[in-house]
Amino acid sequence: MERIIVCLKPVPDPKQWDEVSMDPETQTLIREGIASVINPLDKHAIEAALSIQGVLGGEVVLLSMAPPSAASTLREGLAMGADRAVLLSDRMFAGSDTLATAHVLAAGCRWLGDNDLIICGNMSIDGSTAQVGSQLAELLDLPNIMHVIDLDLGEDGSMVVTRKIEHGFARLRGALPLVISVRKELNKPRYTSFTGILAAESKEIKVLSNEDLKISPEVIGIDGSPTKMAGIELRRFERAREKLDGSVDEIVESLAGRIYQYGII
Amino acid sequence: MSGDMNGIWVFAEQRGGELHEVSLELLGKARELADEAGKKVTAILLGHDIRSLSQLLLNHGADSVLVGDDPRLKTYRLIPYARVMASLVHTYDPEILLMGATYMGVELAPRVAAKVRTGLSAHCIDLRLGEKGQLLQVVPGWGGGVIATIACPDHRPQMATVMPGIMKALSAIEREDTVKEIEIDLPEKGLGPEVLEVKREKPDQLPLEKAEVVVAGGWGIGSQEDWKMIESLAELFGGSVGATRPPVDEGWAEEGQMIGQSGKTVRPKLYIGIGISGVMHHVVGMDQSEHIITINSDPDAEIFDTSDVIVVEDFRKVVPKLIDEIRARLKK
Structure with a gap:
């Protein structure tokens, strides 16, 4: 094994999502003061890479398209045990949809050279599109498998992967190089040790801009994204909110009455 | 003929000869959009020995069905399915392509979108028509607390995946329309991972x-x-x-x-x-x-x-x- 790439997305900490508000003028989300964390499923991707590295060697490289401030999030991944990180950062990338993002990540993969395995989290917790893994694979002309819940590496360089399907699973065998997207059932991400945190301080985070990657502006950023935002709103849930009062018996009587009215019984 | 097949497409997902419910739900929505826009609905059915499913698709709102029946498509494999879908898109140039946000669709749709270099929105909860036949795709974000509307103004087809259970299937009406077989042209090699085993259990409660x-x-x-x-x-x-x-x-x-x-x-x-x-x-x-x-x-x-x-x-x-x-x- 020469190199395993883990694609990593810094996401706003889900614990603070209640603090998101919207600017009614610009129709953009105000997310100031919300910390970034590693997308939860990407930790499972890092864990998978590290455990494969433990058996077959090679280096584990974290790859991310994000603003320069994401370096601290990448540092957390390095503290888990990844060897180095590459941060793809350029104003030209801002506003990229999933296809444009895949173009940027694909350029990052090519910049790194020959890669045996590229591992992504199955979806991000903020956008939740689950589209980038398949699109990255297509742009690199590599096969890919999503929804991965188990994997075994053969000595012949093949990989046997178990993926979820409706009400069951499928097992597949693929040759490397391969792109896989993993679910949380695959493994339990390791805890970061104090020595891991110390070691991460001296690990390299290489920042590349589009001067290094030279991607056509026509396929990246807001202008290069085929999908456009046509509107955004905070979701509101409005219901009658009628509170039933009285003794438990009265409440039960009243509940059964409603259920009867609804035509259920 | 192909002039009638460049409207709204629905990928009819089947596994083991069984049609996924979401395919009929998508046909219901596609029918509604097509009637509003004066377009035709075409279902795309890939697999092996699955021709009998086309009638079901016609009865639930498709004007025509493109059937790709080939032993190599019997069990779902991403690369062959993506290749066939992309070549169909190139041939017929549809306006809209809808797929279920199932385990299969979530993997296949983005690969197809990247192959034909078009836009795709994920897990839509509503679809509407906007100006100039634009498909407005309503998607949740940030855990659902935010609702965004996505459009794909300059690329075709306009692609979207939709979660099962959101759109309503039409009740079946016996209809006779066009079923067209397509030639499957796949290379011998480079079809990606082979499937070793597929195991499915019947769920013990109603979905x-x-x-x-x-x-x-x-x-x-x-x-x-x-x-x-x-x-x-x-x-x-x-x-x-x-x-x-x-x-x-x-x-x-x-x-x-x-x-x-x-x-x-x-x-x-x-x-x-x-x-x-x-x-x-x-x-x-x-x-x-x-x-x-x-x-x-x-x-x-x-x-x-x-x-x-x-x-x-x-x-x-x-x-x-x-x-x-x-x-x-x-x-x-």
Whole structure:
């Protein structure tokens, strides 16, 4: 094994999502003061890479398209045990949809050279599109498998992967190089040790801009994204909110009455 | 002929010769959009020995079916399916392509979109037509707390995946229309991972998306033993049991029972939520239910904001008596 790439997305900490508000003028989300964390499923991707590295060697490289401030999030991944990180950062990338993002990540993969395995989290917790893994694979002309819940590496360089399907699973065998997207059932991400945190301080985070990657502006950023935002709103849930009062018996009587009215019984 | 097949496409997903429900739901929506825009609906059916499914697709709203029947398409494999879909898109140049946000669709749709270099939106909860035949794709983000509308103005087809259970299938009408076989042209090599084994089990409860009554429990249920109360109540209505994330993590409920952003979307006639705090992740999966009753001992539970009828009480006191009361009424 020469190199395993883990694609990593810094996401706003889900614990603070209640603090998101919207600017009614610009129709953009105000997310100031919300910390970034590693997308939860990407930790499972890092864990998978590290455990494969433990058996077959090679280096584990974290790859991310994000603003320069994401370096601290990448540092957390390095503290888990990844060897180095590459941060793809350029104003030209801002506003990229999933296809444009895949173009940027694909350029990052090519910049790194020959890669045996590229591992992504199955979806991000903020956008939740689950589209980038398949699109990255297509742009690199590599096969890919999503929804991965188990994997075994053969000595012949093949990989046997178990993926979820409706009400069951499928097992597949693929040759490397391969792109896989993993679910949380695959493994339990390791805890970061104090020595891991110390070691991460001296690990390299290489920042590349589009001067290094030279991607056509026509396929990246807001202008290069085929999908456009046509509107955004905070979701509101409005219901009658009628509170039933009285003794438990009265409440039960009243509940059964409603259920009867609804035509259920 | 192909002039009639460049309108709205629906990928008709089948596994083992069985059509996924979402395909019929998408046809229902496609029919509605096509009638509004004066376009035709075409279903794309790939597999082997699956021609008999085309009638079902026609009866549920397709004007025509493009059938790719080939032994190499019998079991779903991403690379061959993506190649065939992309070559069909190149040949017929459809305006819109809809696919289910299933395990298959979530993997296949982005690969197809990248192959033909067009836009794709994920997990749409609504689709509308905008100006100049634009497909407006309504998607949830940030755990569902934000709703965004996406368009794909300059690229075709306009692609979207839709969660199962959101669109309504039309009732079947016997129809005769066009079924057209397509040539499958695939190389010998480079078709990606081979499938070693496929194992599917019949779910032992009615799929959540189909249940008329969903009784869902959350962290507040507290134990496997009390979880049985949730199951008994659901059983009484012939309904299904749903859950939030914690009961799944605790092992009281199965992963497939999870409702919300990373689980199922349900729109039952009646949703009863018990011991559920009501985080956004869950609420976006149930807020379209017709009637919502919630029981929680915490008067400030967020779930109450999304409820028609609220009970602030310990469910251990209420639910057993409710079960008795319903049982008594059912006997009458």
